[in-house]
Amino acid sequence: MSVNLSNYYVDGDPIADSSAPDVPLHETWDQRRFDANLVNPANRRKRTVIIIGTGLAGGSAAATLGEAGYHVKNFCYQDSPRRAHSIAAQGGINAAKNYRNDGDSIQRLFYDTVKGGDYRSRESNSWRLAQISVEIIDQCVAQGVPFAREYGGLLDNRSFGGVQVSRTFYARGQTGQQLLLGAYQALERQIAAGNVEMHTRHEMLELIVAEGRARGVVVRDMVTGEIETHMADAVVLGSGGYGNVYFLSTNAMGCNVTATWRAHRKGAYFANPCYTQIHPTCIPVSGDFQSKLTLMSESLRNDGRIWVPKEGGDTRHPRDIPTAERDYYLERRYPAFGNLVPRDVASRAAKQVCDEGRGVGPGGRGVYLDFASAIERMGRKAVEAKYGNLFEMYEQITGEDPYEVPMRIYPAVHYTMGGLWVDYDLQSTIPGLFVIGEANFSDHGANRLGASALMQGLSDGYFVLPPMISNYLADAPFEEVGPDHPEAVAAAEAVRSRIEKLLAVNGSRTVDSFHRDLGHIVWEYCGMERTEEGLVKAIDLIRELREEFWRDVKVTGTNEELNQTLEKAGRVADFFELAELMCIDALHRDESCGAHFRAEHQTEDGEALRDDENFAYVAAWEFGGEGGKPVLHKEDLVYQNIQMKQRSYK
Amino acid sequence: MNITLRVWRQPDSDAPGKMHTYQVADVSEDMSFLEMLDVLNEQLTIDGEDPIAFDSDCREGICGMCGLVINGLAHGPGKNVTTCQLHMRSFADGDVIDVEPWRAEPFTVIKDLVVDRSSFDRIIQAGGYITAPTGTAPEANSIPVNKADADAAFDAATCIGCGACVAACPNGSASLFMAAKVAHLGLLPQGQPERHSRVLDMVDQHDAEGFGGCTQIGECTAACPKGIQIDLISRMDRDVLSAIAHRK
Amino acid sequence: MWRSTIVLKVAMAISGLILVLYLLAHMYGNLKVFAGQEAFDGYSHHLRTMGEPLLPYAGALWIIRVVLLVAVILHIYCAVTLWRRMRLATAGGGGQRYESTKARRGNQRTYASFTMRWGGVVIALFVVYHLLHLTWNTISPGGASGSPYERVVNGFSIWWVVLSYTVALLAVGFHLRHGVWAALASLGANTSQRRRRHLNVLATVVALLITVGFLIPPFAILFGLVG
């Protein structure tokens, strides 16, 4: 390696998960639950828990803790808890129910998860996720989630994301919505019962750590601008992923890293920030004005064929390009899996052909997904029955009819595997700060299986967090800490002065223009493919842009009103800091694994080449102070139940 | 293309509001309606003016956050689309487009085009759930559900809680929203035990929030981005009658 | 619960349908003008002797009148309450509450549906006028008479009387075009998209039947086909 890494970070002590009991893997969770301390029902009312987020993770946790009798304060930035980003998940949720009798089991789901994550996840966590998956479906059905059913009245399943068993439960293309509404309704019931205090249109802007524990948050009322301090016995972050650092992603407009980043700055380690998942089938960017990308279900790859012209600069209408002059590059390079290679492989291949100048559509950033042969083979009727609504959605957005013209697709950022480091109890490095759902570094290693994020969110919220937080709260009461505690006052003051600073710049560029530029940098150098050279460059570019941001951003209006520009500015400011850490993480991880593809490390046929000898660990980053270097703590990953193998899709 | 916008501007809920006119040049027909507003907002910001506040999040028609009355129609022209799914190719060069917030007494305007829809959450709180505390639920396949019912329940469950039905209803009624939830839960075996109390409690909350009554006009259905049908309102009325008849 | 919008609407539906039944019977009675004075007056007399001797003279008629009166009062009370709630819910603007004038007719609503309330008022005013005219004969265009038949024939020989009845019946027609559909839907009969179409066809048929059925005698008289 040519760059001196010590310019970018410093090494710290190793870190380990000390909370998973040392018993055989399949007994770990039962043992942990048994060992956990309980809180007397009469005492629960006296314990306050703050939960940030109302997605599958936060919503299910708030409802469950409310039912248990804790006093819960729940926050979200939308106008209703029902609108959390989880609502947008389409495909489905995995569970090892083995309803198809096709050889599925907890063990197999566990195995698929670890393998899919390219051996960069913790065995104990992945096992627990697989084990709990079964209960999730039962719970959701009891709540009235309308999963797809067979004619006999039993639940239907499909296979998803390149696995060989049918274990995905779904509700048409709106699984996330239905699961979230289930959690939301349970949550609303607790709100009515007075157990949960709901604060919508409130954004968390700071964490309060006092006497060594997470004891509260500072939030901004997004309607009045009031800065409020809320105190509690424990704080839970279920604030989702940070894919919006790329500006364009499939995430909702408001998704942000602020909650977790602020906690990071207060001492919580941020793990594996460079692991970001790219989804291969999104609708390509059509112009500079574009605000977000739309995912098209991956199922399209089952029947559509992906190609680009053999020659770059071929501007003929796709129908006029003869077959001999088309390159069906996935079928060519991966004869066994063809168009069905995993997400990261398909995404990278698309980027490569576009980099070669063979991309199609405006800007040359797109490849064809062609249904002509499917229509020929199955008939238009059958294609319509299978994909009709997706075709409609595509036509609505692009104005092109995919029955006539091949669709254009391009990869887009979709999910972030990195997040705050947590132990087996989901507790971060700050005592009393728990992190659930996409916000933690999770159970997915370097890549996540399709339909497993919903599973993780609900597993954390319904089943894992409640006993683990009780275990923590069993030690309460903690020291008296009120809103007038110096740490609380300082946190609120920090929020106010940051807002004042943003408003005071009064420069000449809009927040979005900075965000778009930041996104370009991260996408270009820390996206599908990373190189040492590119990452070094990216870090410099990000620093420059960040400096310019604080010098030249223009935030109109005042704090004391609904001010969407101010909200965005705060989020983008945090994205700058995160982006730098992502690049440093990607730079330091001198191997390819899962979604992290370092061009220097690939097999002869362009596959990710892991370096298990040196990198079989979780990179947990400690905040190095304002202007300081981040500190790297390594958590070694030990595989006792699974053998590490090289992936191959040839 | 070039567009003239007439937009409702209102600094906060107490201040009076009025329509303002803006010109937007070089609009691409591939833009979504909200992206067109983004572009206008960028311009307003550079000019030091207050950008137009409007709600949106997923921008793919599922979260229910967005919602504008465009040319007098909730979610604008087009069938089964939310505002965020509306594209500028639905308009022509030189068009004058009116943009207003949802209007109904319970939907207070917070700023410009942003309204308060918390009343919907309170209607759900009143009974829009199945009581199933987290714990060991019965094995999922122990409750078979006839496929037709499951599909119908799903159709009803697709409501995104956007409020377009209220914005479109001449009576300012939230009946379609409420009926969708009553049908979703009432069609499933799991929802039977609370079926009667659910509908009565929800209807009472709906009225207490200040929504109007349904007189079967059907504008709601026409505006609903998810195609929720008004036979669900009739179904809810049946449930109310049956609940009254079975009252103990 | 009892004052909920849904219960009010159900009460409207039931009272409205009672009124429709009455109108159908009334229309049938009116068509007896074609059978001559004897039949028509006999019918009127029969109304009063119905149920005798079990009931006193005009007893059955009074029962019908009470039912009608209760229905009308209930109907109007509910209508006014719902009307008020609409005004409260929409700051008085109803379907016209947006600044934009581009969709004042809404998306799909019928003319009938947004004339229900003022249409109802027109009908109510008409009924008063009609009672003054043909029941009490307080106003007697064309000459007063003890015979209902003569009252009718005298009245409808005058063009403006026919015109006033025509206007009223158009109002009734529109009122029922939406009202019958809405009443049945509010009572739970709208079970599918197909049923929605059927109920609307039914409503149109009832509305047309009643409007045309009522208008035949006045025009027949005006054009000298009767009397």
Ligand SMILES: Cc1cc2nc3c(=O)[nH]c(=O)nc-3n(C[C@H](O)[C@H](O)[C@H](O)COP(=O)(O)OP(=O)(O)OC[C@H]3O[C@@H](n4cnc5c(N)ncnc54)[C@H](O)[C@@H]3O)c2cc1C
């Ligand atoms: C288009 C799309 C499709 C997907 N499809 C699938 C799929 O088929 N299967 C699957 O398993 N996964 C899927 N995923 C991934 C999955 O949806 C997410 O990983 C998961 O829903 C995250 O849930 P969550 O509860 O952790 O966070 P979210 O649902 O993102 O919730 C975050 C919550 O935190 C709140 N919040 C955030 N920041 C703050 C703050 N600063 N202050 C206050 N509140 C805050 C928000 O208001 C929100 O309530 C998909 C993702 C996308 C983008």
Ligand code: HEM
């Ligand atoms: C003062 C007089 C009247 C008023 C103000 C009035 C008003 C109304 C209103 C507001 C409705 C509900 C409208 C809707 O569903 O959109 C209605 C419905 C109806 N009206 Fe009337 N009306 C009056 C008289 C009558 C009369 C005389 C009849 C009898 C022919 C009648 C028959 C009906 C019927 C059948 C309905 C449908 C019931 C329902 O909507 O549930 N109305 N009326």
Ligand code: HEM
């Ligand atoms: C051309 C149309 C009509 C004609 C010729 C007509 C004729 C009459 C006559 C002759 C009477 C007196 C009957 C009697 O006293 O024995 C009467 C009564 C009455 N009519 Fe009509 N009518 C017409 C339309 C209507 C309409 C449209 C309505 C209601 C909307 C209506 C409502 C009544 C009522 C309420 C009474 C009083 C019944 C009672 O209590 O005695 N009529 N009508």
Ligand code: SF4
């Ligand atoms: S019923 Fe339709 S219009 Fe009304 S809130 Fe639900 S989705 Fe929106």
Ligand code: F3S
């Ligand atoms: S438009 Fe309104 S009147 Fe009823 S049918 Fe729809 S709620």
Ligand code: FES
């Ligand atoms: S922004 Fe989510 S539905 Fe439009």
